[in-house]
Amino acid sequence: MPSGCPPSTATAPGYRSLHSPMDDVRKSPEDARDYRRLCLESGLLVLLISDPDMRASCSVENEFLSNTPDGRGAKRAAAAMAVEVGSFADPDTAPGLSHLLEHMLFMGSEKYSGENEYGKFLVEHGGDANAFTEAEHTCFHFQVDPGSLRGALDRFAQHFVAPLILEESLDREVLAVDSEFQQALQSDHARLFQVQCHTARRCHPFCKFSWGNRASLVDTPAAAGLRVRGMLQDHFARHYRADRMALVVLGAEPLDALEHWTRESFAGLSEDGPRCSRQPAVPTCMPGGVSSGADEEEEGRRAEHLGDMMGELSCKAVGSSGAMSEIPSCKGGDTCDATEGAAPHEAAPPYDTVDTVLYQSLAVQADHHQLHITFPLPCLRAHYQSKPAEYLSHLIGHEGCGSLLSALKAQKLATDLSAGVGGTGFDRASTYELFTVTVTLTQHGLPRALDVAGLLFVYLAMLRRAGPLEWVFRELSSQNEVQFRFQPQASAQSTPRYSDLWLPANVSAARSDLL
Template identity: 30%
Template sequence: MTEAKKNIVLKSHENIVKGAQDVREYRGLELTNGLRILLVSDPTTDQSAVALDVKVGSFMDPWEIPGLAHLCDHMLFMGTAKYPSENEYCKFLASHAGESNAYTGTDYANYHFDVQPEQLPGAIDRFVQFFLSPLFTESATEREVCAVDSEHKNILNNDSRRVKQVYRYRSKPGHDFGKFGTVPQRVVQFKHYVLLHRTYEFDAIENKKVTRKVWNDPPYGPEQLGKKVEPVPIKDSKWLSISFPFPDLDSEYKSQPGYYISHLIQHEAPGSLLSELKRRGWVSELESGYHTPASALLTEDPRSVETGPMS
């Protein structure tokens, strides 16, 4: 490590816990600008890869501009000050056996790529510009609004997505959980997003000390609970979905209690819930899951327990 590089590393973590069969080497770094990095070395692989998480997602969309975080994820691919031509990054990766993608979640967006190892510096240089100087040109913005809109239209007929949105709409009025994830009608400067990007930029980037948003208010209160909703499906299928709000279990990540509960609910052995429901001819399958939709959101994924299709 050169002297210059040492200066940007606040802390280095060498003792990363890993599985007994894991031959890769790991190192954790905390940069002076607040960026946290996990380095993974695997000499047996023939590709290099990078993933970067930005703690901003659709929950931070302004209410009047649904889909803005998703649009921002598209726009970063459409030229930067250093590499102004659209999709320069994707073209570079494609010409060196690599590919990339990005997705916007509830309270995060993830950007990732892989490439031939010898091309990693060039790929990172292009990638980093996303978080330094995206152009957000007017013409590309118009086109990407259409792209986001068509992604939305593609899932309009997806029953599972539709039901998920019903759950969102049934949450407390004004709670971010009730927001919708696509289709922006107009675009304004999305300051929060851009500032957070800067905290995640590599060493040259100034830490703007933007506070990460968390949700301590559960999306469902007594008024919203104990309700039955019957959405009309597009496909000819019958599902029953029951959800139970849970306290946030993220701090219990080492023991994963949510997975024990869902494992027991969806167990298929004799004497299980599923075996009894099947014996009665009521269901053909049953799934259960625990999921936290956003940081410290004090509930689980509303689609926690599902049975179906029912006869």
């Protein structure tokens, strides 16, 4: 049997799984994987995934790999860690610090002190790794040949247990961050995002410079008399705690073996914070076919949620010509109305939404013209079951007869339209969501961009008058059920971004108000 392949059975002597009620998960009938969810004594949330198909391929490894030029067609084991901290936590004296820490964290650990030990091990065993920083989360992930998971997992874990954060690595990683920033300057999407940040309320962390560059990570701290390495160490100590982390491990081994390895490798993780008392606020449908649920109070509120959201989106006055009757400008307020005792951004969206519309024109690199209309909304996580944003995204983005896009095409104003809340952590955060309608304009439509916006508001007003439509919801529910059953298996990398949303409760398949 190849090294690292699992035995036919495995146990974790001396360990007891701290299983939550989430163990009885609903998964697709087509999903052969086994799942186990744990909360370790340190507070670390863990999702273990055992793939029997990977197990079979491991037992005939040489024959399996020979079917592909480099073995990359084979299934690979993987792990990913989501940490509940992102650029929103950056200090003003070092914008981009969370991004820099993402780079610095894997430059050696006390147990594996070589700066490139982790990366070298992965390359030698058919693997790779990456990471990204978002508004409120930082995610690290790797994949590797199934037989090498244990060694890779231990090296991965040690960077969260005891990273070195070496001074001699600092200049090189600042240069890497600065290089990413320079590349982003050429991206229309990144430039548009930075305009959105710049025009946000000054008291809201959305206005922060999240990328970081040499000026923000070297010059700005130096001007304040601060050492960047010390700031990185403080940032790590404050935020990289077990009770703010969620881990996903995908391997060929049985669940007991995966649990044993996980407990062993992450035993030294910082235990500051609650012990297995975490009750994450919002669940999600897990990629790969796991679904979880919430309180019964949600049942019957679907129409109310959808109606409220339609009101949010169609609150502007619309003239008879379809154009917005007035568009006062705004440059992003310097003050926020916050609830007493709460941080300003906890009680307010990133933009002032009261009788204010921000209109900006941005030169682009691409050879097309787009109109982006963004609606700041409250966080919709509490309504994850009825999914009001997805419902409206379907109606606004519909391309059939009688749709908004068909009307725009008939007037030769646009060629494409999409709508919804983006998939990044900057579009969906704990205090807000950004619902964006993107219209690709024709040359004829470019000078009539405000008329296009006016037609959108006419359409939204029509949806509001009609109210939630039961047949539309049923159609979407049926489509989603089919997608849930026959979805392709997701990798471990795609899972932990949402792991902070798990709840220890199950969704009943009989619920009729769910998407």
